Amino acid sequence: MTADSGWRRLLRNPMAMAGLTVLGLILLLALFGPFLAAHEIDEVFWDRIGAPPDFAAGFYFGTDANGRDLFARTLAGARVSLLVGTAASLISLVIGVTYGAIAGYLGGRIDAVMMRIVDILYSLPFVFFVILLTVYVGRSLSTIFITIGAVIWLDMARIVRGQTLSLKQREFIEAARAFGATDRRIILRHIIPNLWGPVIISMLLVIPDAILTESFLSFLGLGVQEPNTSWGVLIGDGAQNMMETPWMLLFPGAFLALTLLAFNFLGDGLRDAMDPKE
């Protein structure tokens, strides 16, 4: 019944529903991109290098510096970027929250060891880490997930641990213990549900971070390989030519901004829906 009223609150929140609708539309565009675009993502039009939008010819967003249809490429990029963003936030949700809550709740030596591991991972130079992984895992899209996944949950773990430390002092946690709840039950049923506010916020902050990290990795040649693309790659290319051909930055950038905005509205709605006091 908790979940029911939570969902009802979410469904009644217009901003959250607008966010959800926009995300749904972007997802549909990403999935059905190949059918909507008039051109292939790797088809080069030698007569239209860096051309502005031309609706009649099917170049709705213009073309890139290599004469390829930007509309098709933006939709193709959406797949990779949405996948990376979602995967990153799920990883930080599952690993970061569990890890942080366990460290904070158990405390003492276990907490010290767990948080030093986080510190070590944090202090590893990212590029060095990427090179190491490339050597062992090889270059593929899964390298991106592993690389981003390995570092993205660290912030979440720290935030959750800090919140858990203060939550642990609250009387209702001691009450749960006094009524025979196991540590596992206290963490899952009492600590984590009381962490939703900060958790959802940091989950959302992770998404742009992951999308931009992916473009950096792709730039290093580790992630998405040409002719496939992602928003991060498109924005990177567009930014180099923004004075001459602004549409190359504008369209992928607008999609990224719209997605993040929609995620934020949805996240705010989720946070409110999870809080029974709202």
Add this chain to the structure above:
Amino acid sequence: MTTPDDLLRVEGLSVDFPVSGGLWGRKRAVHAVRDVSFTLSAGETLGVVGESGCGKSTLGRAVLNLIRPTAGRIWWNGSEPAAESLERQRLLRREMTVIFQDPLASLDPRMTIGAQVGEPLDIFEPALPEDEKRRRVAAVLERVGLSADAVGRYPHQFSGGQCQRVGIARALISNPRMIVCDEAVSALDVSIQAQIVALLGDLSREMGVALLFISHNLAVVRQISDRVMVLYLGKVMEIAGRDSLYGAPRHPYTRALLSAVPVPDPDVERNRRRFHLIGDLPSPLDPPKGCVFHTRCPHAVDRCRTEVPDLSGLEGRHHVACHLWRELEFSPSPA
């Protein structure tokens, strides 16, 4: 030593909290509870009174096995929980439950009333069918005077008194044999206090639950207790049957406590004798030598400063820890 009707037996219980003395300071300890012994029979209500900081709550938490005692032994139902496995100790939490001081803070703000009251059932009877569980939650909520539609609501939607009823329902649902009431009514309005105390008294009688009723409120303790234990700086000053303690207090500290309770009748209030305490409560970091009460006792003699008084038995089950109780003039409490 243990008689069959002793549900709980505490012997020589001490709880110290280490305090760091800074970088170069020596390690010190707050002696919250010192050498406390008492018993609690099935269905009996033992009131525990004393000033703030006298170790009442620490005592309750140690009995509930929420903190580890520094010394002493606790028997529950003839066996020692401390000697058993952690899992067995956890299962004992079904038999001894607790009601906390702050009703709202002791409830999870994100969990419905039904889920919280039913949680002990989830923990101890996971095989219970869902509708049977719902039935028992509804029954216990009704017993504490809440309507069945409380089940789907959240703690912040209730008043303090109602939240405390939820806390009582949670403490009752596993059919415990003892409930530790840790200042269970102090956070409530006076009128609500009376209702909750009456409810606790009824429940204790009907269900045969023993209560360890911790409070600083002497009037409330008098109303509900069978026996009363007076603590000062973590030590037992006096322990006696309710009427014996309130009618004929022997320890100077008990007398001072009782005489501090205002009497509703203005004539009596104006003319009655008062026992005033001198000075402040000493620090539990560095409690006085000898009798802990000697720094504030109007009758203290040299012996009190050097020698710790034992709990000596008077007639009945009246025990007092004072060297001078025989010599001190006996005056029935004005209240």
